Amino acid sequence: MNRSPATKDRIKVHRPSQHSAVSTAPVHPRLSRPGRRPKKPIIPTLLRFIDGFLPLPSYGTFDAEMHRRGRLLVASCFGFFVIALFFGIQMSQVDQYPLTSVLIMFSGCGLSIANLILFRWTGSTTAPGALLCIEALAIQSFQAFHDMGLNDPVLLWMLVIPWLAAFLVSPFSGFIFGGLVALIAGAFFALDLSGYVFPNFTEQAYSLFYFLELSTLGLFLGFLGWLYEGQTLKNLREAHHKLAIAHTDLQKSNRRTEQILESITDGFFSLDHDGCFTDLNPQAEFFLEEPRSALLGRDAREYFSGDVGQEIRGRLRSAAKERIPVDFETFYEPLNRWFKVHVYPFAEGLSVYFNDITERKNYERGLIEAKEEAEQLAQLKSTLLANMSHEIRTPLTSIIGFAGILAQEATGNHQEFASLIGQNGQRLMDTLNSVLDLAQLERGALQYNPIYVDVADETAQIVQLLKPLADDRSLYLRTECVTEDVMAAVDKSLLNRVLNNLIGNAIKFTNEGGIVVTVSGCETRVSVAVSDTGIGISKEFMPHLFDEFRQESTGLARAYEGSGLGLAISRRLVQTMGGHIEVESEKNVGATFTVHFPRTVAAQPSEDD
8 A cells, every 4th residue: 555755754663773772661471472463553553544545655745734634634535435324324224215315325425435536646635625525515405405404413514514624625715615504504594484394304213313413423523633633743742852853953063063163273253243242262262361251242342442453343344344254464462462363254243263373473573684684784795895896806916917927037936936826816816706796796786788799709709718728628629500690689798707607617627528619599599508528417416506605526525626606607697688597417428508598688789780
C-alpha cells in the first residue's frame, strides 16, 4: 500500500540500536513465551489504514496541515460509507420505506468511495471535500423530504457539514455550507407552515431512529474530533521537540561563537545602529583597558571622544553609512597605541576587528630613521670624496710627474726606483679616480651629454690604445664589426670609460689566447661584445659580479690587482646612457661581456649630424 512522504515521516518504527543499553524493565510473561507475537495497538493500525488512502507521492508532498485534512477526508468518507450502509440495510429490513430511499442510502456508499478516488487523483481535499458535503446535504434533504421533514432525525447530520466544509475545503466554505443548512431547515419549516403532509415512514420507530441517529452522530463527531485534535497535539509535541532541539543547538552555536571570539588574538567588538557596544571579546577589553560590563551598552562615540577619537568616529560613521568594509591604521593617544582596524557592516550594525601594531610601527620608524641616517652618511661620504679630490689628486699628480722625470734622468737602481714610484702612483690615481667616479654616480652629479657616435670607430680606437698591453702578455686583441650601421646616441667619454674597463679587464684576466671585440647593431640598439679566453667567472660569484669592492679572489690569496669598482662603475655608466650589460661565462674557459646601447635618446643630436 503506497503512502505519501508526509505519512512516512510520521509513521516511525523505533528499533533499538546495537550499541544502546539493554532495558531493565520487566517483561510480561505472556509476551516472553516463544512463538507468541505481541498484539499490535489498535490506534496506530487504524491510522496506518487511513494513511494508506492518502495520495501517492507522485502527486506532491503533504505538509502537516494537508496531512491532517487528508486524514479527516478519508475518515469522513469511510464514516459516511459505513453509516449509509448501516441505515440502508436497516431501512431495507423495514417494509414501510420505499425502494427509492433505500437506493439513495446505498448510492451514498458509492459516492463516498468515489470521493476517495478523486482525492487520490487530485491530491487535494478541496474538490472531494466539497462534493462530500454536497452529497451529504442532498441525501439528508431527500430522506427528510420523503419521511418526516423538519422532524426527521437524519437532519441532525447536517450539523456536521459546515464543520467538515471549514476543515476540508476552506474556513469561508464553512459559512457557505452553514448558510445552506439554515436555508434547507427554513425550507422544511416553510413546508410545515404551508400544511404540506410528509410521508412519516418512521413514525412507528421514531424513538429508535432518534437513538441511532444521535449515537452514530456522537460517535462520528467524537472520532473526527479525536483524529483532528490528536494529530494537532502530535504536531505540537513534534514542534515542541524540534524547538527544544533548536534551542539546544542555538545555545551550542552561541557557545562556539563565544569560544571563537575568545580565541582570536585580534580585539573584537560589535556596535548596533545607534553606535553602542553590543559585544566584545577579552582581547578587546585588554586593548581598550575597560571591562566588558563598563562597555556593553555604552556609546562608542562617548568612548572615542574628543579630537583624538575623531578619525575613528569618522571611519565608523563612513562604514555604517556607505555599508562597505573600511580598513585603516590609527594612533590612539589616550592608550598610546597604534591599531590596525577592520570595520565590516552587517544587518544589525558594525563588526570591528583591531589589533595592536605599536611594536611594528616602532620598528618601521626605526627603519626609517636608520635609512635617513644611512642616506646622510652616504651623502657625507660623497661630499667628503668630492671635497678631497683636489687635496689628493694635486700632490699625487706631482708625485707621478716628478717620478717620470727622475726615471728619465736617473741611472741604475735609481731609475728602477723612480719607475716603481711612477707605476704605483698611477695605480693609486686610477683607484682614486674610480672612487670619485662612484661618488659622482651616487650623488647624481655625473654629466651626461649624448651625441650620435659611430661605436665601431670608438671601439677600434680603444682597442688600438690597449693593444700594447695585450702584446706584452702575448695575447691577440682584434675587433670585428658585423653590421654597417652602428650609430648610437651615447656620451663619448662614458663610452670610452666603459670600453676601457671591459677590454682592460679581459686583458688582465686572460693568460693565454686573446680577446675579440665584436660590434653589431639592430633596429633599436647597438651592441659591443668583449669575449676572452681567460679564467672565467664561477657560478657562485656571478650574483656579486657588479657589487662594489667585490672581487672573486680576495685576501692574501688574491692573484690580481684592482679595487673591485671597475664593473660596478661600468654598469652604472651603461645604465646612465639608457643601456644594459649582460654576462656569459664558464670557469677556466672564458667570459663574454655584452653592452647594449640605444640608437636614440630624448636629447639634441650633435651638430655633426
